[in-house]
Structures are given as C-alpha cells and as structure tokens.
Amino acid sequence: MSNKNLKYLTGPFSANNPVIVQILGICSALAVTVQLKPAIVMALSVTAVTAFANLVMSLLRNGLPSRIRIIVQLVVIATLVILVDQVLKAFVYDVSKQLSVYVGLIITNCIVMGRVEAFALGNGPWASFLDGIGNGLGYGLILVVIAFFRELFGAGTLYGFRVIPESWYIAEGGFYSNNGLMLFPPMALILCGCIIWVHRSKNKDLQEK
Amino acid sequence: METLNIFIKSIFIDNMVFAFFFGMCSYIAVSKSVKTALGLGAAVTFVLVMTVPLNYLLYNYVLKADALVQGVDLSFLTFIIFIATIAAFVQLVEMIVEKFSPSLYSQLGIFLPLIAVNCAIMGASLFMQQKVDGGELTSVWQSIVYGLGSGLGWWLAIVMMAAIREKTTYSHIPAALKGPGIAFIITGLMGIAFMIFSGIQF
Numbered sequence: 001m002s003n004k005n006l007k008y009l010t011g012p013f014s015a016n017n018p019v020i021v022q023i024l025g026i027c028s029a030l031a032v033t034v035q036l037k038p039a040i041v042m043a044l045s046v047t048a049v050t051a052f053a054n055l056v057m058s059l060l061r062n063g064l065p066s067r068i069r070i071i072v073q074l075v076v077i078a079t080l081v082i083l084v085d086q087v088l089k090a091f092v093y094d095v096s097k098q099l100s101v102y103v104g105l106i107i108t109n110c111i112v113m114g115r116v117e118a119f120a121l122g123n124g125p126w127a128s129f130l131d132g133i134g135n136g137l138g139y140g141l142i143l144v145v146i147a148f149f150r151e152l153f154g155a156g157t158l159y160g161f162r163v164i165p166e167s168w169y170i171a172e173g174g175f176y177s178n179n180g181l182m183l184f185p186p187m188a189l190i191l192c193g194c195i196i197w198v199h200r201s202k203n204k205d206l207q208e209k
Numbered sequence: 210m211e212t213l214n215i216f217i218k219s220i221f222i223d224n225m226v227f228a229f230f231f232g233m234c235s236y237i238a239v240s241k242s243v244k245t246a247l248g249l250g251a252a253v254t255f256v257l258v259m260t261v262p263l264n265y266l267l268y269n270y271v272l273k274a275d276a277l278v279q280g281v282d283l284s285f286l287t288f289i290i291f292i293a294t295i296a297a298f299v300q301l302v303e304m305i306v307e308k309f310s311p312s313l314y315s316q317l318g319i320f321l322p323l324i325a326v327n328c329a330i331m332g333a334s335l336f337m338q339q340k341v342d343g344g345e346l347t348s349v350w351q352s353i354v355y356g357l358g359s360g361l362g363w364w365l366a367i368v369m370m371a372a373i374r375e376k377t378t379y380s381h382i383p384a385a386l387k388g389p390g391i392a393f394i395i396t397g398l399m400g401i402a403f404m405i406f407s408g409i410q411f
Contacts, residue, residue, distance in 0.1 A: 020389075025234070026234055026237065027229070027230040027231050027233045027234070027332070031230050070322070070326075071293075074325075075289065078288050078292050078293075082285060082286075082288050086285065100339065101336055101339065104291075104331065104335045105328050105331060105332055107288055107292050107331060108326050108328040110234045110326065110328075181401075184400075184404065185227060185229070186401045188397075189230075189393045189394070189396045189397035190393065190394050190397035192393045193392075194394075196385075197383070197385050197386050199385075207387060
C-alpha cells in the first residue's frame with residue numbers, strides 16, 4: 001500500500017478523527033456507549049456503511065448530476081443500512097434490540113454523508129474505500145474509549161465480564177459502589193468533552209483561538 | 210390527558226438533545242449565536258411537525274404488517290421510505306419558500322437543505338414507529354403533538370446553548386477546551402439539570 005493510501009486509512013484515527021476533530025456523528029457515538037458490546041457492533045456497522053457508501057458513490061461520481069446527488073446518496077446509504085440492519089437482526093438479535101433506533105440513524109449519521117460529500121465525490125474508488133474504513137475505525141475508537149469508562153465505572157463489568165469483584169460492593173460488606181451517573185446520557189457528553197480536552201492538549205494545532 | 214402527557218414528555222423528559230443526543234452535529238455547529246439558533250430551531254420544528262404525521266400515515270397504512278395486503282410485512286422498507294419522505298418534503302419546502310418568500314429563503318440559507326440529514330428528524334420518525342408498535346401513539350393527532358413537542362424541545366435546547374455560548378466568549382476557558390470541548394461539557398451539565406423533569410405526569 002502506498003504512503004498516500006496509508007494516510008487515508010490512519011489519518012482519521014487521531015489528527016483527523018471524525019468524532020472529536022470533525023465533530024461528526026456525535027448522536028450515535030454517545031447513545032450506544034453504555035456497554036462495550038453494542039459500541040463495538042455499532043462501530044463495525046458504521047465502518048461497513050461508510051466504506052461501501054464511499055465506494056459506490058465514488059464509482060457513480062462522474063455520471064451524477066450535482067442537483068440530484070443528495071437524494072442518490074440517501075438512497076445508496078439507506079439501502080446499505082437496511083442490509084446492515086437485517087444482518088444484525090439475523091446474527092446478533094439482542095444487540096440489535098439494544099441499539100434500537102440508532103441502527104436506522106446511521107442513515108443520517110453525518111460521518112457517512114460527510115465523507116461521501118467531502119471525499120468520495122472527488123477521489124477514486126480504492127482511496128475512497130480506504131477513507132471510509134479509516135473514518136469508521138476512527139469513530140469506533142472513540143466509541144470504545146467512552147464505552148470502556150462508562151461500563152467499567154457504571155456497572156463494574158467490561159464486555160459483560162465482571163472486572164470489579166463482587167466482594168468489594170457495599171451490599172457484600174465491602175467499600176465500593178457503582179457510579180450510577182455514568183449510565184445516564186449527560187455523563188457521555190462530559191466524557192466526550194474530556195477526551196477532546198486531552199486530545200487537543202496533545203495536538204496544539206487543533207486548538208481554537 | 211394522554212395527548213398532553215405526550216407533549217410534556219417529548220419536550221422535557223425525552224428531550225431530543227439531552228436524553229437521546231439527536232441532532233448533535235448541527236446543535237454543536239450552529240449554537241454560536243442566538244439568532245441563527247432561533248432560525249434553525251424554527252425550521253427543525255416545522256419540518257418535524259409535518260414529517261412525523263406523514264410518516265405515521267405511511268407506516269400505519271402501508272408499511273406495517275398486514276396494513277396494505279393481508280400477510281405482507283413491508284416494515285423492512287421503513288428506513289428508506291422515511292428518509293425519502295423527509296428528503297422530498299425538505300426539497301418541497303425549499304422550493305416553496307424560494308418561490309414565495311425569497312427574503313426568508315436567504316435568511317435560512319444553508320440550514321434548510323441540511324435539515325434533511327439532521328438526525329433529529331429521522332430519529333423522531335423512528336421513535337414514532339417504536340411508539341406505534343408499543344401502543345403509545347394511537348392517532349395522527351397524537352403523532353402531530355409528538356412531532357411538535359420534539360421540535361420545541363430541540364429548539365429550547367439549542368437556544369439555551371447558544372445563549373450560554375455567547376456568554377462564554379468572555380470566560381477564561383483552557384485553550385484545549387475552547388470550542389467543542391466546553392460545548393460538550395456544558396451540554397452534559399444542562400442534561401443533568403434536565404433530569405429533574407423525569408417522572409412528571411398529569
């Protein structure tokens with residue numbers, strides 16, 4: 001893989017991260033992060049949709065009148081999301097129930113639309129595909145970090161496995177209790193704010209004047 | 210009473226922004242001044258009031274199991290039909306506004322076409338579908354009220370946020386938190402404040 005293509009793939013992990021730098025796709029990033037498992041499933045779904053939407057739109061880009069491009073994009077994306085939704089319902093039904101409306105909301109996830117508009121309409125299919133995968137994984141990275149903290153401190157488990165021993169809890173005569181606030185929506189926003197804080201302290205060129 | 214409950218619940222308790230994070234992208238991007246926030250909030254509310262009942266009718270009489278033809282379940286088409294309705298409606302509104310009120314058109318500017326991909330609009334329709342399946346919404350009238358409440362809740366949130374952000378221009382915020390960082394933390398704190406509304410019923 002050439003250097004340029006590698007940059008498309010790894011750029012979105014940190015310097016050009018879709019969630020914390022481009023501020024795209026926040027809704028689902030915050031809503032599905034109560035536990036690690038739905039967060040990982042969601043990240044993979046978004047990666048698949050972004051990659052293939054980029055690929056299809058990049059192939060179509062030369063024959064497409066710009067006046068109708070939004071509606072064509074919506075149709076392509078909606079079709080891909082229906083496919084993902086059916087796959088999730090067939091293979092991981094319980095997670096698909098947990099994700100509820102947020103699977104459908106991948107259609108209006110700004111990452112998908114934003115990458116198609118900003119990248120796929122001006123670049124070749126292979127580069128667009130890599131850009132889609134990179135952005136999907138960059139989004140997944142943030143989801144996993146937020147879900148890690150929320151599940152660990154909110155429920156004492158990780159990916160459903162108990163990490164903090166039962167005997168530590170007050171009910172069992174210990175000293176520890178879960179932080180229930182972690183499970184509520186506002187905490188996801190505050191955690192995301194803190195991630196941006198840490199990230200921008202390390203990357204000074206991203207700071208706003 | 211049922212209808213009033215739906216209204217209050219969708220504004221305060223199940224607030225689009227604080228409880229479900231819907232429309233966060235435009236919420237963070239457009240909340241820099243109160244004036245633009247008011248304009249976008251009004252446009253979102255209008256589109257919600259119109260598209261939620263439209264999608265309600267489509268879902269109830271076409272897509273739901275046994276609705277169109279006995280034994281046919283078209284609900285897997287929900288996503289594509291809903292987004293098509295929304296995109297078509299937004300396009301229509303844009304054309305009408307452009308034709309009859311060019312001044313309003315130039316005021317709304319880029320916001321109008323962007324509403325089609327605002328997740329608050331799609332999200333409200335998808336929640337409407339869930340509520341219909343759960344038996345919470347039983348008539349078109351209630352779906353209009355639900356759309357109106359959701360829109361007003363979003364409007365309220367973005368205007369409050371814009372007002373707070375106008376004030377924070379005079380505060381000493383750590384350089385790395387400026388912009389989106391502090392916006393997230395403020396929204397989180399507002400969300401905690403909104404949690405006092407949970408459980409209110411008439």
